[in-house]
Amino acid sequence: MPKSKVDVVKKSAPPVIRPAISQSSLVFVPGDVLEGFQERLETGIDWTVTESSCRFHKAEHKRNSTTKVTFAQALKEKISKSIISGFLNDDSGLTLQQNWELLLPITLWDKEKFATDEGKTCFHNENCITDDLIKLIEKAVKAGDREVLRNEMMTMTELDESLTHYKKLTTLNLCTNWLTELNAKFLPLTLKALELHNNCISDISGFADSLPIDLLYLGLSRNMLTTDNVDALRFLPHNLTVLDLADNDIYDLSPVLDAVSRLPNLSALQLSGNPCAMSSGYARSCLLKLTQLKWLDCREILDSDRPFEFTEVHPDDLRSTYFHFTVFRIVSCPQPPKPEKGGTTSFHVELELPLLDVVRRKFLMFRRPESLVDILPPPEDDDWGNAATMASIPAVNSRVISSKLHASDQIHEEESSHGSDIYSNMVPKNSREIHNYTTFESTKVQWNKLMTFNEPVVKIFCPDLVALRDTFRSTITVRLVYTVLYTPAKTSKAEKQKSIPALKTPAEMRVNVATIRCSLRAPDWSQQSQHFHWDETLGTNDAIHWGDGDLAVLQYSQAPVKVTKGKMDGDMGSRQSMPEFLTCHFGFGIDTLRTT
Known part of the structure; x- marks a missing residue:
């Protein structure tokens, strides 16, 4: 008689060959190596353009050559270079409608037709005060009130009490600055999204538990976070649904997963670009530990990615790969x-x-x-x-x-x-x-x-x-x-x-x-x-x-x-x-x- 499905014994998976990590020459560093060995190892490497700019950013931070600038000062400086400065100038002699019909179209046409790629990039950087600057200007023109602009626009740098004046602020972009810490008491309670990408933050324990309670999105990619200070992630607001930790220096995956598993509403997590995301057991560990997760590194998690049975990941699979x-x-x-x-x-x-x-x-x-x-x-x-x-x-x-x-x-x-x-x-x-x-x-x-x-x-x-x-x-x-x-x-x-x-x-x-x-x-x-x-x-x-x-x-x-x-x-x-x-x-x- 042929064997029934119940009688068929399922073959066990072949054993995984794992070289001894403790004896690997890539990990072991003798005590008598030359001073600055790690820096010499990275000298002469042909980095990508993005990586070169980020390394330059971190090198400048280590030199302590940056001048401290408050949020109010940075905002004033940015507005003075933006096309919005003419709309805010009460002494220009032009009304909001005249600026809208005459000066703004000429400026935009001139940049579009005659500016080089570098000029267009600079123009965009000078005018990225809000997600849709033209729409905000149009809103102020229709209302005939310059206060609309003063009350609703936002941008960057070291925070001070001036930020608390924006009572309806929902999105704050502080990317590509020199922030090393954040004073959360200056953040409006209405804030829903906070972007801190490409700064110099190495520790979030000072502000993780003081962020606005209704915060839904927190972006911390391209900072200096390491495994030593990820435990503070457990104190982030429980309403948080998206957490971006990409391109930091987090080596061990387990402490991160232990911390973020305490966030009940977290549905999207980004860890790509961290050393821990290179391990062979990365994806399986994330899906095993974070059962409510729907997106991992901007990839939707499908039903087929979560089998009925998950085997525990071997510790060495979180420290190595091929x-x-x-x-x-x-x-x-x-x-x-x-x-x-x-x-x-x-x-x-x-x-x-x-x-x-x-x-x-x-x-x-x-x-x-x-x-x-x-x-x-x-x-x-x-x-x-x-x-x-x-x-x-x-x-x-x-x-x-x-x-x-x-x-x-x-x-x-x-x-x-x-x-x-x-x-x-x-x-x-x-x-x-x-x-x-x-x-x-x-x-x-x-x-x-x-x-x-x-x-x-x-x-x-x-x-x-x-x-x-x-x-x-x-x-x-x-x-x-x-x-x-x-x-x-x-x-x-x-x-x-x-x-x-x-x-x-x-x-x-x-x-x-x-x-x-x-x-x-x-x-x-x-x-x-x-x-x-x-x-x-x-x-x-x-x-x-x-x-x-x-x-x-x-x-x-x-x-x-x-x-x-x-x-x-x-x-x-x-x-x-x-x-x-x-x-x-x-x-x-x-x-x-x-x-x-």
Whole structure:
């Protein structure tokens, strides 16, 4: 008899392999490292534009070079630069209606037609006093009363008692200032939304329990909050429905969830950009602990995200994850010429991840070099014709020579990125160079019109969540490399007897077929990876982020593609015709414990 459903024993899930975090070189820092080691580790990283501006903001705060400005002073200064200043000036000789019909249209038309992008941005910053400044001005014009403007507009900086004069204030935006603390007694009780993004707040314990009781939204992203001071979150108003803690420095997830679980009406939480949000157990822990949550990191939580049974998350899954880089395909790469006898050709992909590089990290702990590249002294044998020349080079100049070699490589990259004669620019790989950092490499594949690689190409265990978070705030370099490996010819017995040295051909010749830059962003807990597209027709080395689309499902055919009736040519999953130009598709992501 066939077994019933009741008799079928459900197979247990395979055990998860977790490397020992306490023994990881990414976590362990010896006591005798160089002073300022962490700062040196982050030097030379190609940060994204957003991350560069935020780091500059924090650096200025640490210098204590900012002047304290009260809310009243800041508001007065901002109004003086805004288009609203003319409507508030009783001595201008123009009525509200005349300002509305004459000066305002001329100003807006002039900015729209003649201002550069930078000018438009500055104009917007000067006039972001309220959500809809034009609508507020129109309201005052219809009422014929300048007091409407004085009573309803709002903006920023260090708070003082002047803020209490606004009795009907519901939204207050204090973003991108130098606030380190907040005096909540100056906040109107009518406040519903308070935005404090991109300030310098490191502790909320001084105002968390004094915020207006009817506050629904609190934005604290891009501040300096850490795990040490998140316990005060439990004292936030119980009516709070949206809490934004994104892009802070919160490392441990459990204290945050313990605190915010005491907010009965919380329906939306943002923690992306914190180290704790990079752990593999992040999403499952949030959904397990916060049963009333409807949105996590701006993603709606679906019924399928909450299975009937949740297993407890292993503690190590809240302190680590795996970083993975996948090359989906490389299409229409120019065919290389036939190599000389004894040569073996191949293609591979190289990926530079300085912040996740164990070798580079160890090297920077104890040495302060001019370069991360050294050159071995030449061997003392007759096989190297230039041994005497190399031996005469002082050791201090080895780094200079190495830097020139790398400068030459960069020139070849520029010349060969989009040219058709890329294989004529091949250079020998110097086997005597010691790189004190590693470049992660994929497996080598042979040329084909459509090249695919093993998935994932690179997979790295990451117990240092800060380094991983910062990696996704940087610009990563991806290279498609063509190599020709030569096997030295065997020496005959006659040549050995006559002591004739065999001429050694360079062991490896190589050229960068494509050098691609990818500006990463915080990974999404509901997606396995973020995908990028690059092709030669873009005219730049910067790859395009593919959004929510899945490049892995695309299929290419060398035969003519038949268009199916009722389907668009670009439907995801349908077969595509081969592009004429070199095209690369790849993705970056982290491993997460799936919710199902």
